[in-house]
Amino acid sequence: MANPEINEIVESLKDDIQRHVALTLGSDPFPPRKGRYYLGLCYSVRDRLLGQWIETQRSYYDSITKRVYYMSLEFLPGRFLMNYIQALGLEEVCREAVRDFGLDLDELLEEEWNPGLGNGGLGRLASCYMDSMATCKIPGYGYGILYDYGIFYQTIVNGYQHEGCDNWLRQDSPWVLRRGHFMFRINFYGRSEAYEDSAGHERFRWVDTESVMAMACDIMVPGHQNGHVTNMRLWKAISTRDFELEHFNRGDYIGAVQAKVESENISKVLYPNDTSPRGKELRLRQQYFFVAATFQDILRRFRKNNYSSFDCFPDQVAVQLNDTHPAISIAELMRILVDEEALTWESAWSICQKTFSYTNHTVLPEALETWSVELIGRMLPRHLQIIFEINHRFLDDVGKRFPGRVDLLRSLSLVAEGDGKQVRMAHLAIVGSHTVNGVAELHSQILKTRLFKDFNALYPGKFTNVTNGITPRRWLMQANPSLAELITSVIGDEWIHDLSHLSELAAHADDPEFQQRWQEVRKRNKKLLARYVLRKLGVGINPATLFDMHIKRIHEYKRQILNVLHVITLYNRIRSESLEHHVPRTVFFAGKAAPGYFQAKLIIKLINSVAQAVNGDSAVGNDLRVVFLPNYCVSQAEKLIPAADLSEQISTAGMEASGTGNMKFALNGALTIGTLDGANIEIREVVGEDNFFLFGHTESDVHRLHSGGYDPVQIYESNIELKKALDMISTGFFSPEAPDLFRPIVDSLLAHGDYYLVLADYAKYVAEQGNVSKCYEDRPLWTRMSILNTANMGKFSSDRSIMEYARNIWNVSPLA
């Protein structure tokens, strides 16, 4: 590097790295070793951000501005190091510095463990939103839990998913700043006690509680080269000293230690379901622990500004509930305002409704969270009273407006009757919020017209839409440096903070020279991935084949099985030589199944069994390969997506709320084969119907078929290729050692009604896949379509989503 100024920056970074290796880690800096120098680099980069972070936090206080609290029990940030380096604009400097030590930056980056503090889409969305809040300078914080064990580590053993512990903090993370002096007491259990205050009013207090402490742990989230650093505050459970007194007095030292350790279990492990885990006491404890700690922090900040009254609370605080997981917040804020601050119920309720907004993420009935009245009553007795009071007043109001409508009261009630009463957390979130949003147009429409139809009639205007987005920093700039560089060379780099600039690429879609460069980038990415697959799985794949990817959580509604049926169909056509000309494909699957989800785990086994049969069949050769990549996570997505030709977004219409994987692919120039579901619809709208492979029944078709008359067996009987594929699965072609192994999968399709309508969409899907192959053979056509996908994805930046939340829901503006 010739520039003397840059040389100085490189030298000073090198000094810092070695100083940290010696003085922070206590290691000999010579000879330079990868693991140590990785950490040395982390600390050096962290140093450079900390000043900006302090500056940003101070600017919030100085401007006494309204802040947003984004509450989420899940975050999936992915690796931090490159994110920090690029936010600081230090990539070249870092490359040069570590190169001088004989190390390679890309190899150092691989040393970082993924913080798996989320299950999938919902957690990843929260992290994209943190990135955009920082880049758009929206004053706010992310709040969550610092789980010791994140989402399980998936390995595949003999084709089956095995779950391993993800002890991501085994080696201290350089990114987690523990605030040991910063703790709040969190209470549980006990009872609610009525008393009369000095004015003679009946009041309540929560007594005889057990407690645990919540310790703040902070992670910095930098904006892109704007000097703004947002804070993500994650709570860790630490035992109180109460146990010591209690047990030590009885001379029970071991008992004391044991009780302490047990109380710290609250933040031990992330629940691995991608829908909500039912009735698990520890999960409810996590939710309340998180909520109570966060609200003490919010109130601490609010009080710091010496407000004379709580009436201005909603002018200072906006709380976004990411799904219903933090919905107990509504009862907690009521408890604080009524019991502790002595506000009237009416004013407290008005403050609540002005403070909260709620994002719904699912319409699958089995995924809507409920908690038994018995459990809430035992763990949070005062909160249950408050929920009952909210419900009582709410139903009173409904009863007055719609006299005699008992059916309506039953459908709207926060408490579902039946054996074992349940609190419906979504209903609590809806009545306690000023705004409820779905995450894509179709999904928001379904909320209004089906799932929460009666609420929508009751509260016109409360329901709205904010279509999800993804951060272009991680999902293009960082994940796909070659494509990012090509784009920047043609249209400049403004797209990084204003993604709508990508539209300038459209003018080049037919330019042969640009097409050529586009193709070269894609080929390079595919080669890199092929090398990764060879290293990880020992499977050789050909980068010249069509890379077809289905990577996401394994769930029946996402219909991996439909894709498998297509693979088997192709396999049969190849074997029977009935393909006129075949376009060779490599079909990638990746994704975790919830450990208790039998059917999803069996689908993983089936994919691996089909892969074994196909890849081992010499008659198939290069024409078809199937790979299942274990342990799907953000870092793996970053490797896979830039190499994809085809993105599989084939959920049953109406069931995928939005999807964000679909956006990542299209942004990186993959074409989508998809149903009219979630954000697919909006993606197709912007990229153009000619540049999207559409198939399948629509949401209203699905609704109609579910209402009666759908006969999957008749479809099976009348489609020869489908019948053959299903028969192979059910008679043990892919599991000769256990012919009945996959019976439950075929049974769900034929004997149990095929709820996800796999058979109903099979023929159209296979036909559209034929269309995909045909287009792929026309290189200029495919390349044009690919360019136009990227060019038109500007709408799906999470910056756009965040600005919509800020304007329409939070009523906050970016800091200057």
Ligand SMILES: *Cc1c(COP(=O)(O)O)cnc(C)c1O
């Ligand atoms: C984007 C992403 C998801 C969500 O993918 P969908 O296809 O929208 O379900 C899940 N997990 C990871 C690691 C992701 O990066």
